[in-house]
Amino acid sequence: IDEITFTILKKKNLNLQSVLKDGEVLYIKEIANVSAGATPYDATDDIHPHNRFLAERIARIAGLDICGIDFISSDMAVPFNENNTVVLEVNASPGIKMHMMPAEGKARNVVGAIMDMMYPQGAPSRIPIAAVTGTNGKTTVTRLMAHLVKTSGQTVGFTTTEGVYINDVIITKGDCSGPGSSLLVLKDPTVEYAILECARGGILRSGLAFDSCDFGVVTNISEDHLGLDDIENLEDLANVKAVVPKTVSTNGYAILNADDDLVFEMAKDLTCKVALFSMDPFSERIEYNISKGGIAAVVEDEHIFVYNGDIKMEFEDLENIPITFGGKADFMVQNCLPVVLFGYLSGIDNDIIKEALHTFNSSPEKTPGRMNFFKFNDFEVLADYAHNPAGMEAIGKFVKNYDAKWKVGIIAAPGDRSESQIIGIGETAAKYFDELILRSDKDLRGRKESEIHGLLLEGIHKVDPDIKVKVVSRESESIKYAVKGAQKGSLITVFTESVNDCIRTIRHLQEREVVGEHEV
Known part of the structure; x- marks a missing residue:
C-alpha cells in the first residue's frame, strides 16, 4: 500500500x-510489474512457439540483441492471434533479476545466456591489434595501415603523435602515442580494428596498453632521444622498441626491417612468426628467410613484390603509389613495405591493398607534417616533421634529386639532444641545401638558443664554410622570411616543430597569392 x-x-x-x-x-x-509489488513467476516452458516467434521478430525489427517485451495476454500458452494478445512496450534495458529469482517456477540463468550470446565459445573476444614502433616513419606507417583497414570496410581506431582517430575523425589532438591514448581506442565499442603507434617515451613511462597484439611493426632504429631516460646508445633504444614485437601473440606476426641490423636482431628473441621487408631484393637475409618458407616484401625494378616461400607476387608499380613520389622518396617506399605485408598477412584482398596504396597521399589532411608540398607562383614549399639526423638525411636525399634551382632549408635542433647529435643535424643540412635558415623550437629543452645555434653552425661550417646562413628564431617568421626572399624555381624545405602552425602559416601565405595547394 x-x-x-x-x-x-x-x-x-x-x-x-x-x-x-x-x-x-x-x-x-x-501498473502491474514487479517494482509495483507484482509477483513474478516463470512461464518459459508455457509460452506457445508462435508467441516466442513474435517476441524474437519484434526484437529483430527493433534492432536489439537484448530487450524485454511486455505482453498483455489472458494466456501465453495460446497463440497471440487467437486471444487478442497485445504488445505493451519494448524495453531496451530490461530487468533480469526476476528471471533468476522468480517467486514461483524455475530460475533461469539469463546472465549466462546473454554472455554466451555476446561471447560464443571459441569466438574471438577481442578486436585485432597492430602496434607500430621505430625511430622514423612510424606515424606514416600507422596512418597508411589504418587507411588500408578502413578501405577494407572496417571501422579502425588509430593513435599517432598528432592525435587519436576513429576512421579519419580526430577524437583527441596532441601526441597520443602512449598507452593512455591506446586505451581510448581499445575501449571504444565502435572500433573493429586498432592500429597503435607506440613511441619510446610512452613505453618507458607506462609500458603498453595491451598484453598481446596480432602484428608488431618495427620500422628502424636510429639516433634520437639518446642520453635521456637512461637510453645511452642505440642498443638501449632497440631494447625499448623490442617490447612491441615481443608482445605479438604466438600466431601473430612481427614485421621487421631486414635492412636494419638492430631491428633484424630482434627476431632471435621472438616466439611469434616473423615477416621481413627490405629495399634490397637480393638481401641475403631475405633470401634465407624465403628459402625457409618465410614471408617478405621487397622492392625490385620499381615494383613492390611479396614472397611467400618460393612464390613471388607482384603488388604494385611505385609510379602508381602517390606517397612514394613515383619511387623518388626512398623512405616513403620503405614505409609502404610493412603495410603491404600487414595487408597480405591479414588476408585483405590484393585489389583492396592496391586501392589503399593508390588513394593515400602526402597531403596535410592525410599525413600532416610528412612530405607536405605547397605550390606558390614561382616556387614550392615542403614541410616535414623530420627532427633527427636520419630523418633529415632521408629528406635531404629526396631534395637533392628534386628539380629546383635553389634549395633553402629551415632547420632547428631539440635542446635535449647531445652535442654530437645537434652538430650532426647541422652537417646533414649543409650537405643538401644551398641556403639555411636557423630557427628555434618553442621549448629549448634545457639549452640556450645561442648554444643550439652555435652547435648547428659548427656542423654546417664543417661541411660548407661559405654557405649562406640566417637566424630567424620564430618558426612562423622564418617561413615568412624564406617566402619573401624566395628565388624563382626554388624549393623551401621547412623542418617543422609545430605541424599545424606551420601548415597554417604556409596556407596563409598561399592565400595571398590565391594559389591552390600543390598535389604531387
Whole structure:
C-alpha cells in the first residue's frame, strides 16, 4: 500500500476499511510489474512457439540483441492471434533479476545466456591489434595501415603523435602515442580494428596498453632521444622498441626491417612468426628467410613484390603509389613495405591493398607534417616533421634529386639532444641545401638558443664554410622570411616543430597569392 493506492481509493470514495460489493473488482495499482509489488513467476516452458516467434521478430525489427517485451495476454500458452494478445512496450534495458529469482517456477540463468550470446565459445573476444614502433616513419606507417583497414570496410581506431582517430575523425589532438591514448581506442565499442603507434617515451613511462597484439611493426632504429631516460646508445633504444614485437601473440606476426641490423636482431628473441621487408631484393637475409618458407616484401625494378616461400607476387608499380613520389622518396617506399605485408598477412584482398596504396597521399589532411608540398607562383614549399639526423638525411636525399634551382632549408635542433647529435643535424643540412635558415623550437629543452645555434653552425661550417646562413628564431617568421626572399624555381624545405602552425602559416601565405595547394 502506497500513495498511489490511497489516491485510487480516494477517487472511488473508498478507504482501507471499505467492503466491496459482491462481484466488484478494484485495481489498487495503476501498473502491474514487479517494482509495483507484482509477483513474478516463470512461464518459459508455457509460452506457445508462435508467441516466442513474435517476441524474437519484434526484437529483430527493433534492432536489439537484448530487450524485454511486455505482453498483455489472458494466456501465453495460446497463440497471440487467437486471444487478442497485445504488445505493451519494448524495453531496451530490461530487468533480469526476476528471471533468476522468480517467486514461483524455475530460475533461469539469463546472465549466462546473454554472455554466451555476446561471447560464443571459441569466438574471438577481442578486436585485432597492430602496434607500430621505430625511430622514423612510424606515424606514416600507422596512418597508411589504418587507411588500408578502413578501405577494407572496417571501422579502425588509430593513435599517432598528432592525435587519436576513429576512421579519419580526430577524437583527441596532441601526441597520443602512449598507452593512455591506446586505451581510448581499445575501449571504444565502435572500433573493429586498432592500429597503435607506440613511441619510446610512452613505453618507458607506462609500458603498453595491451598484453598481446596480432602484428608488431618495427620500422628502424636510429639516433634520437639518446642520453635521456637512461637510453645511452642505440642498443638501449632497440631494447625499448623490442617490447612491441615481443608482445605479438604466438600466431601473430612481427614485421621487421631486414635492412636494419638492430631491428633484424630482434627476431632471435621472438616466439611469434616473423615477416621481413627490405629495399634490397637480393638481401641475403631475405633470401634465407624465403628459402625457409618465410614471408617478405621487397622492392625490385620499381615494383613492390611479396614472397611467400618460393612464390613471388607482384603488388604494385611505385609510379602508381602517390606517397612514394613515383619511387623518388626512398623512405616513403620503405614505409609502404610493412603495410603491404600487414595487408597480405591479414588476408585483405590484393585489389583492396592496391586501392589503399593508390588513394593515400602526402597531403596535410592525410599525413600532416610528412612530405607536405605547397605550390606558390614561382616556387614550392615542403614541410616535414623530420627532427633527427636520419630523418633529415632521408629528406635531404629526396631534395637533392628534386628539380629546383635553389634549395633553402629551415632547420632547428631539440635542446635535449647531445652535442654530437645537434652538430650532426647541422652537417646533414649543409650537405643538401644551398641556403639555411636557423630557427628555434618553442621549448629549448634545457639549452640556450645561442648554444643550439652555435652547435648547428659548427656542423654546417664543417661541411660548407661559405654557405649562406640566417637566424630567424620564430618558426612562423622564418617561413615568412624564406617566402619573401624566395628565388624563382626554388624549393623551401621547412623542418617543422609545430605541424599545424606551420601548415597554417604556409596556407596563409598561399592565400595571398590565391594559389591552390600543390598535389604531387
